[in-house]
Amino acid sequence: MLEKIDLSKKADKETCRQVMEQEGERLARLQRECKAAGIPVMIVFEGMGAAGKGVQINRLIQALDPRGFSVYASNSSSEEERMRPFLWRFWIKTPANGRIAIFDRSWYRSVQADRFDGITKEEDLAGAYQDILSFEKQLTDGGTVIIKLFLYISKEEQKKRFQKLDDSKETSWRVTKQDWKRNKEYDTYLKINEEMLENTDTDAAPWTIIEATDKDYAAMKIRSTVAQRLAYELERRKAAAQKDGGAPEVRPDNRFKNGVLSGVDLSKTLTREEYKNELSHLQKKLEKLHSELYRLRIPVVLCFEGWDAGGKGGAIKRLTSHLDPRGYQVNPTASPNDIERVHHYLWRFWNNMPKAGHIAIFDRTWYGRVMVERIEGFCTEAEWKRAYQEINEMEAHMANFGTVILKFWMHIDKDEQERRFHERMENPAKQWKITDEDWRNREKWDQYETAVDEMLVRTSTTYAPWIVVEGNSKYYARVKVLRCVVEALEEKIKKAESAT
C-alpha cells in the first residue's frame, strides 16, 4: 500500500506561504466553530521515525488558539500508567467538548513500535487491534472527531535524517539504537505499519498519509487535511440536526491527492522479439504452476480493472491461452442482472469464488462499487465509503483460507485511450468493442482518476495487493501481468510445500 505513495512531492516557498496563511485562517475559524458546537477533536500524529512529527505539530498549532488545545507526547509509559490498563492513559486525556487534544504518538504504539520491539507479542496482536477499534468507535459514536495522520518518508530519507542528527552533539541523543534498527529493518517495520493502517482505517476514523519528505509540503497537507475534516464534521452535524438526511460530500482537495496514477511511468515498452520470447517462456511456466496449484489445492483469484481500452481482454487472453480450461474460469462482470440486483452487491462475486485448486479470473470486479457506482451515484456515499472495509474484509477472509489474490489496474493515459478508441471505430472487427458509453466515461476521466487513486491506496493490502500495470505498450503490459502471476504463484507454492 505505502509503496504506491509518491514521496517526491514538493512545495515551492510562495505556494506554501499562501496555503499556510489561507488554511491557517480557516483553521482558526473552524476551531471557534467546533468550540461553539461543543465538538471534541483528537488529532493523532504517527509515522516513521524522523518523519518530523514534532516539527509538524508545532507548525499546526501555530494556527490554533492556544487556550483550546493540549498536546500530549506518548513516550514510553510512566509508572502510574503501567499500573493501569493500557487505554487508561488515553481515556483520561480525551478532550472535553469543544477542545482539541493532539497526540505525538498514541495508542497505536502497541501495534507498531511495541510490536516491532517484541513488547507486544504476536498472539496478543488481535486483542490490541480490538482495543484500538473499540476505543475509537466508542469516542466517534459519542461525537468525538478523530483525525489520524501518518507521516511517511523513505528508508534513504530516514537514514539521511538520522545521520544528520547523529552527527551533531546537540541532537545525537535523539537517535537511539532502536531508531537505527528500525532503519536497518525498514521493510519489516514498514510492513508492520502498513498492517496497522489497513486494520484501523475505518470510515469514522480514517487515516491520511502525509508525504513528509518535503516539510513544507507536509505542513500544507496537514493543515489542509485537518481544516477539511473539521469543516466536513461541522457540516455533517448541521445536516443531521436539520434532518435533511445524508452526510455532505467530502470534496478531496486536489492539491493534496495521493496521486498514485500520476506517478506511473507509461514509457515502459518491449520489442516484438522480447515480447514473444518472454511470453512463451512465462506461459510455459504458468502451465506447470497450474497443475501444482491443483495438486496443492491452492485457490487463486485474479482481478482485472483498468481504463476502457486499457488492455484487460488482451492480458486475460495471454494469461489463459496455455491453461487447462477445466482449472480456471473467467467471470466477466456486467451491470447486475435482476437476480443480482436484489442481493447484497458482494453476493454475485461470492458465488463465483474459486474452489481450492482452481483459478478465477474477474474481468471487472467488486471494485465497481468504489468506481462506477460511486461516480454515477448508483449507490449512496455511505455505501461506497463503507465498501473499502467490506472489500478488505472479504479478501482477508479468502486470503486466510489460503487464496492467492492479485489485482491488476491496467493503466494507460488519456491520449493512448483516444488512439485506441479511434482504432476500434475504424476497424470493423473491433467496432463492437466501442460504444457511446465509452466516450461518456472518458469525459469523467478526472473523477475516475480520483476514485481510482483512493481505491488503490485503501485496498492495496499485504494479502491482496494492487499491481498498477503500465499499459501504453500492450507487449509490456501483458508480460508484466504474466510475470507477476508467475512470481506470486511460485512464492505461494514454495510456502505451501515447506508447510507440508
Add this chain to the structure above:
Amino acid sequence: MLEKIDLSKKADKETCRQVMEQEGERLARLQRECKAAGIPVMIVFEGMGAAGKGVQINRLIQALDPRGFSVYASNSSSEEERMRPFLWRFWIKTPANGRIAIFDRSWYRSVQADRFDGITKEEDLAGAYQDILSFEKQLTDGGTVIIKLFLYISKEEQKKRFQKLDDSKETSWRVTKQDWKRNKEYDTYLKINEEMLENTDTDAAPWTIIEATDKDYAAMKIRSTVAQRLAYELERRKAAAQKDGGAPEVRPDNRFKNGVLSGVDLSKTLTREEYKNELSHLQKKLEKLHSELYRLRIPVVLCFEGWDAGGKGGAIKRLTSHLDPRGYQVNPTASPNDIERVHHYLWRFWNNMPKAGHIAIFDRTWYGRVMVERIEGFCTEAEWKRAYQEINEMEAHMANFGTVILKFWMHIDKDEQERRFHERMENPAKQWKITDEDWRNREKWDQYETAVDEMLVRTSTTYAPWIVVEGNSKYYARVKVLRCVVEALEEKIKKAESAT
C-alpha cells in the same frame, strides 16, 4: 449470563393456542409487508443440543407463506464447501430482497461446536469471531434483518431428552457420542456458548434467548420475537424514509421478558448470631487478602447497583471496615458535574479506575446509562442500546489487564422498599437518605425492572459477572457480598501465584 435465565417458564394450552394464532396472523402479514418493502430476512436457530431447533423451526414456518422462505440445515460441511472459504456457504444462501432464509445452525458453528470439538483452535478464535462480526455487519449495513435465537435448556433437561431419544430404536441414531460428551461437560460447553453470545450480541444483530424447557412457551416466544422484530424494522425503515429521524421504540413484549429478577428468592435470611460470626470471619479473611492483592499487584473493581434503599451503603460499609484505607477508594456516583457532562459518559469512570494492587468500589456506576439515563430519556435510544457493548468492551479491557471485576445488584421487593422508605422518614437520623425523587423513582418500578433484567442478561459476562444479592434480609445480603468478594479474590490470587 445464561445461569441468570429462569428456565421454569411454562405456557398453558389455551394461552398458547391464542398467542400462536394471533402472532401467526401478524407474522403472515409482516412477511407480506417485508416482501413488498424488499427486505431480506435471516433467522438463525442456535442452542444447546436437543433444545428443539427442528421442532421450533417447523412451528415457526407454519405461519409463513412457503413461497417466501427457504430453510437451510448447516450440518457438517460438504466437499464443495470445504473447498471454499468458510463464509462462502452462507454468502451464497443470503436471501434476495423480500425473502426469508432460516438457518438450522449457522456460521456460529466455528465458535461453538467446532470450538468444543477442537476443530477451531483457540489461536484462530479471534479471527473466527472477526469473520462472523464482519459478515453480519456487511449484511445488516446492506439492509438485511438478522434475527438470532438461542434455544436454551438445562443439563438435566438435556440429559432426559437424550435418554428418551436413545431409548427408542427409531431415534437413537440422532444422539451421537459428541452429544453425550457435550452433556457430560455441559458447563464447559455452556461457557463456550456464553462467550459466543457475549461476543456477538450486537445492536444490529442482537441475540434473543429462548427458554426452551417448555416447547409451547418457546414456540410462543419465537413467534412473538420474530414478529416484533419485523414490525420494528419495517417501522424503522418507514421512519428513515420520511426522515423524521430516530428509530421507533422497541416495546418489549412483557409476556416474554427474560425476567431475571422475578425469579430471585427473597426469603433467604440469617440470624443475628450467624451474621455476626460470618461477618467477623469474612472480614478477617478479606483483610489478609487485601495485602496479598497489593503484593501481587492485582487491581479490583467492585460495583454496587440496586433499588433505592436496597442496602448498597450498608454492604459497602461492612466490606471496607477492616481494610487499609490506603488501599481502597469508594467512588460515589452522582449526576455528572459540569466537567463530566462535557466528556464521554465513560470518561469519569475511567478516571477512577484503580491502580494495580488497589480496590475501587463504585456506589452506583456506569450502568446508570442503561437504567436511569434510559428511563428518564437523558440519552437517546441509540446511545443506551450501544452502551451494553461499550461497557462490555471496557470491562473486558480491564479484565485482560488482570482486574477482578464483580458487580452486585442489591435486590429487594417493592414492599420491603416501602417499609424502608417509611422507616427512613420516621427516623431523624436517616431522613437525609430519603427524598421526593426516591418516591418518584419508585413509581417507575416496572420500567426499571425491565431495564435491569435486560442489563443483567446483556452485561453479565464470564470476566465481569453480575451477582444478584437477595437483599430483603440485610444480614444475609451483607454476608453474601463479602463472601462473593472473598471467594473471587481467593481464586484470582491462587491463579496469579501459580502463574508466577
